[in-house]
Amino acid sequence: MTSSAPRRTVLAAALAAAAGAAAPLAHAAAPTATTPRAAGRRSKSLVDYHAWTTAADWSTGRADGTRVTRGPRPGVRIATPAGTVDYQDPHSGKTATWEYAIWTSPVHTLAVPATEAVASWNAHTPPGTWIAVELRGTYSDGGHTPWYVMGRWTAGDGDADIRRTSVDGQQDGKSSVSTDTLAVDAPASGLRLTAYALRLTLFRTPGTTRTPTVWRLGAMGSDIPDRFEVPASRPGTVGRELAVPRYSQEIHKGQYPEYDNGGEAWCSPTSSQMIIEYWGRRPTAADLAWVNPDYADPQVCHAARHTFDHQYKGCGNWPFNAAYAATYQDLQAVVTRLGSLTDAERLIHVGIPVITSQSFLATELDGAGYGTSGHLMTIVGFTENGDVIANDPASPDDPAVRHVYRRREFENIWLRTKRYDAKGQVKSGSGGVCYLYFPVRPTPGQQRVLAELGVR
Numbered sequence: 001m002t003s004s005a006p007r008r009t010v011l012a013a014a015l016a017a018a019a020g021a022a023a024p025l026a027h028a029a030a031p032t033a034t035t036p037r038a039a040g041r042r043s044k045s046l047v048d049y050h051a052w053t054t055a056a057d058w059s060t061g062r063a064d065g066t067r068v069t070r071g072p073r074p075g076v077r078i079a080t081p082a083g084t085v086d087y088q089d090p091h092s093g094k095t096a097t098w099e100y101a102i103w104t105s106p107v108h109t110l111a112v113p114a115t116e117a118v119a120s121w122n123a124h125t126p127p128g129t130w131i132a133v134e135l136r137g138t139y140s141d142g143g144h145t146p147w148y149v150m151g152r153w154t155a156g157d158g159d160a161d162i163r164r165t166s167v168d169g170q171q172d173g174k175s176s177v178s179t180d181t182l183a184v185d186a187p188a189s190g191l192r193l194t195a196y197a198l199r200l201t202l203f204r205t206p207g208t209t210r211t212p213t214v215w216r217l218g219a220m221g222s223d224i225p226d227r228f229e230v231p232a233s234r235p236g237t238v239g240r241e242l243a244v245p246r247y248s249q250e251i252h253k254g255q256y257p258e259y260d261n262g263g264e265a266w267c268s269p270t271s272s273q274m275i276i277e278y279w280g281r282r283p284t285a286a287d288l289a290w291v292n293p294d295y296a297d298p299q300v301c302h303a304a305r306h307t308f309d310h311q312y313k314g315c316g317n318w319p320f321n322a323a324y325a326a327t328y329q330d331l332q333a334v335v336t337r338l339g340s341l342t343d344a345e346r347l348i349h350v351g352i353p354v355i356t357s358q359s360f361l362a363t364e365l366d367g368a369g370y371g372t373s374g375h376l377m378t379i380v381g382f383t384e385n386g387d388v389i390a391n392d393p394a395s396p397d398d399p400a401v402r403h404v405y406r407r408r409e410f411e412n413i414w415l416r417t418k419r420y421d422a423k424g425q426v427k428s429g430s431g432g433v434c435y436l437y438f439p440v441r442p443t444p445g446q447q448r449v450l451a452e453l454g455v456r
Contacts, residue, residue, distance in 0.1 A: 045111075045112065045339065045454060046112055046222055046223055046224055046225075046337075046339065047112060047220060047221070047222045047224075047336060047337045047338075047339070047432075047454060048110045048111045048114070048220070048221045048222070048454065049218060049219070049220040049221075049334065049336040049454045049455055050108050050218055050219065050221075051216050051217060051218025051219075051334070051455075051456065052105055052198075052216070052217050052218065053074070053215065053216045053218075053456070054074055055068055055070045055074040057074075058074060058075065058076050058103070060105075060106050061076075061103050061104055061105050061106060062102075062103070062104040063076075063079075063101075063102075063103055064082045064101060064102040064103075064104075065078060065080050065081050065083075065100070065101030065102060066078060066079055066101045066102065066202065067079035069213060072440070073330075073440055074215070075213045075214050075215040075216075076103045076200065076202070076214050077202065077211040077213045077214075078099070078100075078101040078202050078204060078211040078212070080101070081099035081100060081204075081206075082100060083099070083100060084097050084098065084099050084100070084206060085097070085098055085203075086098075087203075089162050089163055090165070090311075091163035091165060091310040091311070092163055096205075097206055098203040098204065098205065098206070099203065099205070099206045100201050100202065100203050100204075101201070101202050102199065102200065102201050102202075103199075103200045103202075103214075104197060104198075104199045104200070105197050105198040105200075105217070106197065107138070107195050107196070107197045108196055108197070108219075109194065109195045110194055110195055110196070110221045112222065112223050113192035113193065113194050113223060114184075114192060114193045114221030114222055114223050115183060115184045115187040115192060115193070115222070115224070116181055116182065116183045116184070116221070116222055116223075116224075116431075117135060117181070117182045117193060117196060117219050117220065117221045117222075118150075118180055118181050118182070118219060118220050118318060118319065118335050118433075119133050119135055119150040119151070119180075119198060119218070119219040119319060120216075120218060120219070120220070120318070120319040120322045120323070120333070120334050120335040121133055121151075121153070121200075121214060121216060121217045121218070121319065121322075121323055121326075122214070122215045122216035122217075122322070122326035122332050122333060123153070123155075123212055123213060123214040123215065123323065123326070124155075124212065124213045124215075124327070125153070125154045125155045125156065125212045126210045126211075126212075127156050127158050127160045127161060127210075128160040128161065128205040128208060128210055129154065129202070129203060129204045129205070129210050129211060129212045130152065130153060130154035130161065130162050130164075130203050130212065131152075131200060131201065131202055131203065131212050131214060132149060132151070132152045132153075132200070132201040133149075133150045133151050133153070133198065133199075133200055133217070133319075134148060134149050134150060134198065134199040134200075134201070135147070135148050135182060135196055135197070135198055135199075135219060136148070136196060136197050136199065137193040137196045138193065138194050138195040138196065139174060139191060139192070139193060139194070140190070140191055140192045140193075140194050141191060143174070145174070145175055145182070145193075146170070146172055147199060148170050148177050148182055149166075149167040149170065149177075150166075150177070150180065150182070150219075150319070151164070151165075151166060151180065151317070151319055151320065151323075152164065152165050152166075152167070153319075153320065153323055155306065155323070155324070155327045156306075157305070157306075157308075160205065163310040164308070164309060164310065164320060165309060165310045165311040166179045166180060166309050166311045166312050166317060167311065171185075173185075174186075174191060175193075179309070179311075179312050179317055180317050180318050180319050180320075180335075181318075187223075187226075192223065193221060196219060196221065198217055198218075198219060200214055200217055215326070215332070216326070216332055216334070218334065220334075220335060220336045220337060222337050222431065224337065224417050224431035224432065225417070226417050226418050227416055227417055227418060228416055228418045228419065228420075229412055229416065230340075230411060230412055230415040231340075232408055232411065233341050233342045233407075233411060234342075234386070235345070235382065235385065235386025235407070236345050236346070237345045237346065237348075237349045237382070238384070239381065239382050239383045239384040239385075239386070240348055240349060240381050240382065241380060241382075241389050242278065242348060242351060242380045242381055243278070244274050244275065244278045244353055244378060244380040244391055245273075245274050245278060246274065246391050246398050246399065246401035246402060247270050247274050247297050247300050247391075247393060247398055247401065248270070248297075248393055248395045248396065248397050248398050248400065248401055249262070249263060249264065249265075249266040249267050249270040249300070249393040249394060250263055250264070250393075250395060250396055250397075251296055251396075251397060251398070252266055252270075252295070252297070252300060252301065252304075255295060255301060256301060256304065256305070259301075259304045259308045259315065260304070260308065260313065260314045260315055262301075262304070264372075264394065265314055265315060265316075266300065266304050266315055266393070267316070267375050267377065267393050267394060268307065268315050268316045268317075268318075268321050268355075268376045269300065269303035269306075269307045269315045269321065269324070270300050270303070270304075270376075270393035271355045271376045271377060271378045271391070271393055271435075272303055272307065272321045272324060272325055272355065272435065272437075273299050273300050273302075273303040274353075274378055274391055274393075275325070275353050275378060275435075275437045276303075276325050276328055276331065276437065277299070278353060279331055279437065279438075279439065281328035281329060281331060282299055282328075283298075283302045287302060288301075288302055297398070303315075303324065306324050306327075307320045307321050307324045308320075316374065316376070318335045318357075318435065319335055321333075321355075321435060322334060322435055322437070325435070325437045326437075330439055330440040330441070331437055331438070331439060331440065332438060332439070332440055333435060333437045333438075334435070334436050334455055335433065336433075336434060336436065336453075336454065336455060337432040337433055337434065338434055338453065339415075339432065340411065340415070341382075341386075341388065341410070341411045343453055344356075344379050344434075345382055345386075346449050346452075346453070347436070347449060347450075347453070348379065348380070348381055348382060349449075350443065350445045350446045350448075350449050351443075351446065352436065352437075352438050352442075352446055352449070352450075353378055353379060353380050353437075354378065354434050354435075354436065355377070355378050355379075355434055355435040355436075355437075356376070356377060356378070356379060356414050356430075356432075356433070356434050357374070357375070357376055357414070357430040357433040357434070358372075358375060358377075358410075358413045358414040358429070358430055359372055359373050359374050359375065359413065359419060359427065359428075360372060360413040360419070361419075361420075361421070361422060364412075364413055365405060365406075365409050365410065365413055366405070366406055366409060367403055367404070367405060367406075368392065368394070368403070368405070370394060371422065373421070373427065374430075375394060376393075376435075377391065377392040377393060377394070378390060378391040378392075380402075382407075383404060385407075386407045387404050387405065387406055387407045387410075388404070388405045388406075388410040389402065389403070389404055390402075390403050390405055390410070391403075413429070414429075414432060415429075415431065415432045416431070417429050417430075417431040436450070436455060438450065
């Protein structure tokens with residue numbers, strides 16, 4: 001197979017254009033007081049994932065037209081709109097008026113001063129509603145980033161909906177946003193993000209009672225050192241393999257050009273769909289009625305359509321995949337980073353698969369048979385000697401999706417931040433990025449391991 005297209009867009013817009021693109025659709029007051037550091041976080045971790053999920057969490061934020069919903073899955077929704085705003089959708093060309101309300105988080109002080117930050121969220125957005133997630137960082141020199149748009153998102157794409165989108169061209173001379181990742185431009189200078197706040201704007205068609213509901217809102221800050229090789233981990237648990245469905249992205253090659261043409265472009269939604277179905281959720285027959293009946297695995301087509309980022313023009317937006325997974329009943333999802341395959345083993349041991357992002361040459365992963373500049377696959381288990389059992393969607397058909405990859409090779413291509421491409425040029429790696437999908441009510445063992453890895 002040919003290598004996958006890079007999942008990051010190149011930031012090329014001028015600063016003036018960036019300022020216009022990044023301007024918030026609605027004004028909100030400054031963030032409120034600092035959130036205490038979460039108890040029990042591993043002291044040596046290079047990652048700080050923090051989220052607002054409980055009624056007590058949501059009550060700490062500043063509300064402008066929102067209210068906290070309680071019950072088994074607390075969240076925020078529109079109570080009384082704060083006002084209206086016109087939004088011209090850059091992808092549909094339509095301009096519409098929307099009612100909005102705003103929730104602004106407290107400032108979260110990062111346990112790990114960060115070079116990068118990725119926001120993610122779980123929400124319900126009925127037709128005619130959508131959300132915007134923004135992040136404002138505090139620099140170690142005392143300054144602040146603008147309110148960067150980290151995503152404009154809705155689950156649907158009907159006539160009443162906007163087109164879900166990232167926002168290109170956001171930068172301030174110190175940091176910039178590439179699709180879904182805020183990064184300090186010159187980390188070697190020592191500049192870091194020491195804190196951040198998130199601003200959530202909820203929109204709906206005026207005069208209706210419909211409202212988005214957001215159940216989880218968080219961000220992962222990290223300071224992963226530049227490295228071509230990572231320390232090797234030793235197998236830490238007895239081998240186990242989870243019964244995860246196997247789907248190939250390659251059987252969809254050429255399908256739905258409007259959603260990036262299937263095949264190698266669909267690794268992320270194909271991986272997401274495998275894990276969604278592992279947890280016993282799947283689209284209904286009505287959900288899939290739009291798919292050509294001649295196509296196998298129509299749920300993969302559905303996942304591609306509903307993770308598609310109209311600015312990125314692809315299905316590889318990390319938080320959009322997590323948000324899609326969380327549209328299924330009682331599932332939640334986060335984007336974070338792990339520190340080793342030992343962390344992944346612990347998750348597998350309690351029944352949680354791990355979707356990983358990696359880039360590599362064909363010679364760097366024995367048995368893959370391809371190279372890629374950006375690819376998602378799923379860790380579904382480990383052999384008795386600690387090698388990785390992966391559902392790799394870059395396979396010719398569904399039965400061929402199961403692979404066993406050498407532990408050392410897999411760990412290095414996943415966790416490194418620098419690599420050489422086929423021309424010998426230095427390129428970036430994901431630094432251990434993963435998606436974690438798990439139930440709203442995890443088992444005590446799952447809850448414990450997630451918490452120990454910084455996910456609550």
